[in-house]
Amino acid sequence: MSDIPAPSLLREIESIALAAGRLILEVRQSGTSVQRKGDGSPVTDADQFAEELITRELQRIDSSISIVGEEAASAGDFGGASERTFFLVDPLDGTKEFIRGRADFTVNICLVENGRPQLGVVVAPARRELFSGNGSISYKCQLSDDQTIRERSRITTATPSNLLSAVASASHENAETKDFLDRLPIGKKLSVGSSLKFCLVATGEADIYPRFGTTMQWDTAAGDAVLRGAGGCTLTCDGRELGYGAKDPDTKALQNPHFVSFGGSAEALRELLRVSTLEVSS
Template structure:
């Protein structure tokens, strides 16, 4: 279903994410420079320059709002996460996929309010796709080669059938995920990288996405906002809504607990968690 214009602030965030996507593709065409962080994960000049661009442009929207970006946080700057309202940014989610030449990498920007992902934008520049949501409605946009928006449609989760379709990480699947899914009526299983997993559930292409591994809040916030706006939910393994922000000024406080995202209601997901007798923790 084609929809009218998105809310003004959401469109501003979309424009910033699209600009970052153009920059990333330009760097990719020229050959990205890759180095390793202290934890061994890769970082490229595309990550760093895209975060600089996003931070600069978000500050123009409202210089009073803190911005917590992955690369700044990795360098020790994460104090803004204790604010009531702040931006969470992952300038290039799926760096490993980006380095390998896969199209499954995204730009993620989310406005967090009172612990909830309120406005979220996910741009998959190599796939020419944009997903966004404002908490009550979510969209999928098709993009032209220059990443301008060609069309905008409202998206909504599907009503899960008796056989569920699951989506899992392309590079982080583990035994806990397999055990969880084995206890559920899974009819089809998809694999994709980055925050696109949330987007597949938001569009109804998948029903459930379990993540029993280490993730940070900037990895999940934007995609989670899109999913919630499309009618889905994300719960921790004990049935609580996945929350954002941190009371302690330290990077570890921004690490997510294990979670499950679902295209149905909170009550239905809590029932599945009980059925699976899930016993996993961070």
């Protein structure tokens, strides 16, 4: 491991996410049970076991901070999102990729403060990668076989050039996304699952990530925190910063509007949104 320091709370949350990643890999190796939620989306025992572990360990750090986890919220427990400070947890983002035996699934943990993703950790255990950020600095870590941090490096977004590199969802690309990108000078297009799309923009491997489909706040918060700490931004289609939390939360209130993440400044992204002249209903 390199000697680049990380803030103590960030290190604690990294450790929790790494433990959840190890558990998920163990469950996949022993055989995964798949069920369907009320909305038809898949959920596995790995999702449930990982959220239980994360919830228990976050409560150990500070029991006064509310936790909004995907599986608990799906069962109706999402009141913590009305708090000024709370954790957002997606124990297994990219469940479809996980079920298919692919590597593009992640563990996402984010501390939200005053509507902003203040501190986030994204672990991709099958890729042996960890990304984290605290709003002012972000890291990419390579993991050892035992899912411990082997090497840590600071990451920053690239300065977008006239020809942009785009990343889109591996499982959820739609016509609106294609139309938006067709209106921009895109030189290269990447496809990846889960919150790794934010991380590719954070490391400068991509410049822009548009999402014009349904996502929930727990899907995006951790990756968004990593991106913002690396120098990027995430805006809604009307140019506002993507916010988190809800005064009177329910599952619909925790649904994100359409958004675009970008490796440059918010001002530059607003200009791209204006130039694209694409009206996207959010």
